[in-house]
Amino acid sequence: MTTSSENDNRPLAVLRVDSSARGDASTSRALSDRVIEKLKAEHGDVSVTLRDVSAGLPMVDGAWLGATFTDPAERSDDQKATLSLSDTLIDELRAADVLVIGVPVYNFQIPAALKSWIDLVARARETFQYTESGPEGLLKGKKAILTFASGGVDLNGVADFTTPYLKFMLGFLGITDVQVVAADRQNLDETAVDRATAEIEQLAA
Known part of the structure; x- marks a missing residue:
């Protein structure tokens, strides 16, 4: 993987x-730890920004929608404050070369906090735009x-609604290079975490 940072x-x-x-009991967090270790081993100089959304994030509401669809030059101070967290999260995305996203499956979907993110x-x-040929992601x-x-x-599998959704949304924002490391069916397969750990070692550099 050649990144802009290497250039x-x-x-x-x-x-x-x-x-x-x-x-600390989370499998997805443990796997993300290993992915970060792999990246550090391969790239040496790595800067990691952690965004833990597990405690929850504000949900999009009418005030947020009104602010985001107001021309930036015409936003009130209240509207700017409403969008401040969103602005910060987007800045974190723009600055990143690589995203490592922990995806635990809750009731066949991603956690509500991740959906809010x-x-x-x-x-x-900001992260996508509408063009004559359709939407275009801006996070390429x-x-x-x-x-x-x-x-x-x-x-x-037929009950996996998480990875198709995330791949679609990331692609919608312009991020089409997506790899998945899976410790799936842990209640049925005692080797699931070991398999996922082995997959991490095989991740494309």
Whole structure:
């Protein structure tokens, strides 16, 4: 994987997004740890920004929508304050070369907090734009690694609604290079975490 950081001699910028509510017992967090270790081993100089959303994020509401669809030059101070967290999250995304996103499966979907993160960063004119040929993502040239953890859901199985959604949304924002490391069906397969750990060692550099 050749990144912009390698071309301009700056540290590899990694944005790590954790969403599991299980803390130190979380499989997705443990897998993300290993992915970060792998990146550091391969790239040496790595800068990691951690965004832990597990405690929850504000949900998009009418005030937020009104602010984001108001011309930036005409936003009130209240509207700017309403968008301040979204602005920060988007800045973190823009600065990243690689995203490492922890994806625990809750009731066949991503955690609500991770969905809120997506809602806050998917903003017209900021991370995507509408063109004559359709929507265009503005976050091109980045790589995403998803650390998927489930108790009974098969990765890419009929009940996996998480990875198709995340791949679509990341692609919508311009991030099409997406790899998935999966410790799936942990309640049924005692080797799931070992398999995922082995997958991390095989990640494309």
